[in-house]
Amino acid sequence: MIDSLRRLHPVHYNIPQVWEEFEQVFKDKFVDSTCKLRARNQLEQLKFKYPNIDKYIANFEDLIVHAGYNLVSKEAIKPLPQRIQ
Numbered sequence: 001m002i003d004s005l006r007r008l009h010p011v012h013y014n015i016p017q018v019w020e021e022f023e024q025v026f027k028d029k030f031v032d033s034t035c036k037l038r039a040r041n042q043l044e045q046l047k048f049k050y051p052n053i054d055k056y057i058a059n060f061e062d063l064i065v066h067a068g069y070n071l072v073s074k075e076a077i078k079p080l081p082q083r084i085q
Helices: 002-007 016-030 035-045 053-067
Strands: none
């Protein structure tokens, strides 16, 4: 595939399907396959430590996205006492 891409002129052969296929192959080979699992584990260990509420919220929202959840999923909503330290 790399040889095929090298032969294409970047201006004349700017075909979206070629780049979409390249992107998919690249992601399949080089994207971290354990990213979601690590984010979910970190989310389980995340605890709020007073007075760093802004840092906690930023970390929580970042981990939710990396774990593949959304803010209203049951995995994201846990009773508050379990998360306070």
